[in-house]
Amino acid sequence: MFSFNHSLLTTIFSVLTIFLHPSNAQLSSTFYSSTCPNVSSIVRSVIQQALQSDTRIAASLIRLHFHDCFVNGCDGSLLLDQGGNITLSEKNAVPNNNSARGFNVVDNIKTSLENSCPGVVSCADILALAAEASVSLGGGPSWTVLLGRRDGLIANQSGANSSIPAPTESLANITAKFSAVGLNITDLVALSGAHTFGRAQCRFFNQRLFNFSGTGSPDPTLDSSYLATLQQNCPQNGSGNTLNNLDPSSPDTFDNNYFQNLLNNRGLLQTDQELFSTNGSATMSIVSNFASNQSAFFEAFAQSMINMGNISPLTGSQGEIRSDCKKVNGS
Template identity: 85%
Template sequence: MLSAINYSLLATIFLVLTLIFPSEGQLSSTFYSSTCSNVSSIVRSAVQQALQSDSRIGASLSRLHFHDCFVNGCDASILLDQGGNITQSEKNAAPNVNSIRGFDVVDNIKSSLESSCPGVVSCADILALAAESSVSLSGGPSWNVLLGRRDGLTANQAGANSSIPSPFESLANVTSKFSAVGLDTTDLVALSGAHTFGRAQCQFFSQRLFNFSGTGSPDPTLNSTYLATLQQNCPQSGSGSTLNNLDPSTPDTFDNNYFTNLLINQGLLQTDQELFSSNGSSTISIVNNFANNQSAFFEAFVQSMINMGNISPLTGSQGEIRTDCKKLNGS
């Protein structure tokens, strides 16, 4: 039998080893404290600079993180260009092509980090940090981002086509896609609240404006005044790429107006309004809570972003730390 002293010594050694070599799958807000201590400030500075010339970029960077995590986990697979071993890029998947943006900002951040601490910070962690900076710099909450992800060695275009929620889907389908990656209904509503800033092209909601579900009439859940505005912005013969504010009240500010808009039937996307207008849905009470209490929304959003950032990260010796986020090392 081990003596009490020996047992105590072994326990101490185990604790020290655990601190030095964290278990795989465990992310930490202090992951880069000794290897790249200024990582957060470098990312924040780059996002702040980008926001000065592009008011949409905060929403776009947040969306990149979201679309990344839903496919193969948070592994920066969304950033890989087609070429070499990457035969099909996620950038060309239906939910992403001609839609996701912000890659130049990610590349700028990566260049700055490679100058400051080469080969240390993953592209997957850059996406997580850029999302937090985008939200907090736009008036939303700030949080300690958990870090330590590594970058994936593959892209999954088919997975992007099937796993990323579409603005045309039923609430049941979207809920199922969140559930498939371990996120619940509160996560769904809270993360949908990211539509409090940013834009959407007419093509992603025009089916609501004139002939909803083949009825020959607009979506009855659309506020009539809002409908008239949208029909003017997105005429039937117009360009499907015309941009519209996701939040018509404060389009560049991260607040809870997204939820107050839903209460008056001013959700832009079908999947937005369905959170409140689907009879009997458990999402209705959550929308009401967030609409009436911005602090409750911010608190839930932070937790849901952390939950999302924990989807199947590569850690330890898995994957790699890309030196160029667009391509695998050595390719």
């Protein structure tokens, strides 16, 4: 009787595990081991070359993976150009338009992979691999990327407009958007740490500099000397496209300085600073921990990138392997 119940329970538990975590069971670190064994080194090589002329590219490539996964899951839909059956591209959504970049590097990676192992590696997997290579090349952690995603056949511009966290949203709203895709508060803080490198345009934070929330005054959480620097870089009627380092202390290195900046009220985006300046928030202690312990941040970041890469991937016979990341096959 015991063995019957035990085996029945085991079966039920296995079914539940598959049901609750369908993507984890289907993605694999060895997915291309026989069909494209050099995939990781090819991706890394193209990014190394791109970094020689564009120090921002590593941060830009992580952001592409992030903006892709939050809309329709990690399916490469962000990469699709408008045209054919794609009437509204995610590239033209508010969070991406004149902001998302690095598409040319993704195309270069795809070309290299098609030359080496044609028709094998998906564009969605390229984004996941490029994010890991970008972090490790910037001095951050490495992790084993799970692979086997396939590429989506549709884009979702309205989803991009509504699902991708915006830099002016409240912490509560951002937390809800992460929760909607199965990511928790630790994932939120850890992934925000990607702002340890890269740049942001004035238009994404200038509401903090002169007239915060209609008060006629700057955001009170901004350090006064940092505020003065930002007001000089982003004058009230100046260009909204001027670039600013997300981490002024080490703008091209992946480290934990981002969190130390937050402790000193030097977070560039409203959503950055709110992680530490929202009284009573569970994020405050996580920020403090990461600020004092870079290893803890690196470990959490790597795990959260794996978690994010597991958001609703297409696998098996779903979707396709695009030959050109910009368009659906045959279009």
